Amino acid sequence: MGTPRRSTRLAAQRTTTSEAPPAAAPARWERCRPRMFRHSENQKLVTNYVALHQVVLVDAGPGSGKSSQIPRLLHAAGHGRVVCSQTYRLAAVLAATRAAADMRVQLGREVGYSVPLDDRSSDADTVVKYTTHGVLLRELAADPLLSRYGAVVVDDAHDGMALTGVVLSCVKAAAARRPDLRVVVCLDNSTRCKGKVHGFFSRSGMDVGELWFRTYCGLIDYEYLPEPVTDYLGAAVDTVCRIHSTEPPGDVLVFLPGCTDVEAAEHSLNRRALPGLVTCCLHDGLPMHRINDALRPAANGKRKVVLATDVADCAVFVEGIKYIVDSGYCGTDNAPVHLISGGGAASSPARLVRALKAAVQKWFYIRRKVNESPKTWPTGTFFCLYTREERKGFPYAWEPANKMADVNALAGVILTLKTLGIIGARSDDDVASFEFFEPPHPEAIQWAVRTLKAAGALSQDGDVTETGRRIAREISGRYY
Structure with missing residues (x-):
């Protein structure tokens, strides 16, 4: 199952990522x-x-x-x-x-x-x-x-x-x-x-x-599953293998909900040892040399498969993608569900949310040059690991109302704001009066505050406790 997009195990790797990739020659950057x-x-x-x-x-x-x-x-x-x-x-x-x-x-x-x-x-x-x-x-x-x-x-x-x-x-x-x-x-x-x-x-x-600003797109074919699947990870791996054996050359981008899913899919594909297939991972906890591998074009005669979380949907653009495989799931918000509900235990799995990728669904990764005619536009295929009927019920991944309705996500935000002093430490009324971009329901605020108090992060008077400060430090260092 999916995990929060920044896991405890991957947080330790960040101490090795301070060296950014070397800057290229200015002339090449100007051309690019x-x-x-x-x-x-x-x-x-x-x-x-x-x-x-x-x-x-x-x-x-x-x-x-x-x-x-x-x-x-x-x-x-x-x-x-x-x-x-x-x-x-x-x-x-x-x-x-x-x-x-x-x-x-x-x-x-x-x-x-x-x-x-x-x-x-x-x-x-x-x-x-x-x-x-x-x-x-x-x-x-x-x-x-x-x-x-x-x-x-x-x-x-x-x-x-x-x-x-x-x-x-x-x-x-x-x-x-x-x-x-x-x-x-x-x-x-x-x-x-x-x-x-x-x-x-x-x-x-x-x-x-x-x-x-206009973004130029290619032509997109959507391929839906005839029947629902429960093993989205296995379905994603099988779809990549099918693309490699039956489709024309072109790189593949696979959307999975969490870091653990990405690494499990990489392990499964490497174990199959398909000739000419190069697998790369892309998520927010990787060291820079592995991220560069995912962004670098594949060698001649090779097909690159980028296994990514939704960081590739709204934060990083991968060039040269012709096929996209979408699991239909995204991880929970970057608020720490397990830290709040578990009082600091880091073992609970994240919940999964069925959601459409707004950027991918609307604009895709296949773009044409401005001066090309429509006859030369590239084409690509979007492989949906869900049925057409299932898709109709998906919310968009960016809908704020879906995220702010999550009591645990809201609790993590409230604790962070209280610890920083942006919201008053003592009064719960300050939470209700804070001008949220997407105002949560008053009952959601009440439940979030109760959750924090039950976890020991807030005292009954609304003060941030030592436990709350420890959880807030873990939130800031690992998630935000």
């Missing part, structure tokens, strides 16, 4: 710069919109380069220090590496990142900083106005994570008190989510602008 940002017109469009509006929503597909390019454009436009908040540690590290190469500066100086257990930034020199949401929240707790920064970029706001909504709430509070603070919210072609974000900021009287 995302097409959307090669033209000065598009660069001026972004900076002009940010100059005109306090809040700008940027709607662009995966692989468009918005994560690595927009923060450096804001700094170049004179907005001072820029911080870009990411859902995943991996996304922050890769975007910072790319931005440093594009700006032709040393990673860790002018461009840096700060993620759990790894900080390559300088308080004196860093002008473009990438963080995870949890790291930015800790900065917000110490400086609610974010006075060190002139612009804030919240990336992957469509992912539906509870913590992403909390970051949007805190950034909105800072922007309401600082009219000079510019806020850029990046989304991934999620129309319903974009409407919610627009309304969330505009309700407070902020001037909100929207930018949409």
Whole structure:
């Protein structure tokens, strides 16, 4: 079964990931710069919109380069220090590496990142900083106005994570008190989510602008199962083997709900020893050399299979994918279900949620060049490990309401906010009055607080206990 996307066993590996991949030659990076940002017109469009509006929503597909390019454009436009908040540690590290190469500066100086257990930034020199949401929240707790920064970029706001909504709430509070603070919210072609974000900021009287960049897609064939399956892991492995033996050349991306599933599938495929098949893993707990293996093109005559969690759905773009295998499951939110309900025990399995991948379903990984005619568009196949009828009942993975309805996920967020001092330590009324991006039901808040008290994380008066502080440290270090 699936596990939380950052497991205890993988957390120890992070001490070995501080060395980012070496920066490539600037000339090559210039040639490889995302097409959307090669033209000065598009660069001026972004900076002009940010100059005109306090809040700008940027709607662009995966692989468009918005994560690595927009923060450096804001700094170049004179907005001072820029911080870009990411859902995943991996996304922050890769975007910072790319931005440093594009700006032709040393990673860790002018461009840096700060993620759990790894900080390559300088308080004196860093002008473009990438963080995870949890790291930015800790900065917000110490400086609610974010006075060190002139612009804030919240990336992957469509992912539906509870913590992403909390970051949007805190950034909105800072922007309401600082009219000079510019806020850029990046989304991934999620129309319903974009409407919610627009309304969330505009309700407070902020001037909100929207930018949409077209993402070019290939032609997609969907293949559904005739009957439901219960062993999604075995079905995924069998589907990969079938693709390798019957389909034309092309790399494969397999979505699985958790890190353990990814490694189990890799072990199963390696044990079958199919000639010409190269397997790679991609999740947020891997060291950089293994992540580079997943992102690097396969050797001539080889077919690459990337076994990934949903980090590949909204945080990292894998080039060259022609086939996608979707288990139909995603792991629970990055809130620690087992830590809260178990009072710190790290052995409970995560629950699985059937959900559609918003980015993959709408835009796919197969893209064409801008000047190609429709007759030359590449085609690809989306292998669904569920029936067409089952798909109709799936919620989208980014729906915030689904995540905030999870009492354990909400409990983890409340404990983090109370420990940081963003929500009052004593009064439960402060929780109800906090302006969540997607307000949870009042009964869900009550149950979450009761869960924390039952686990010993909060006293009966609402104070964070020593047990609560220990759990909060584990949450921040492992999940946020």
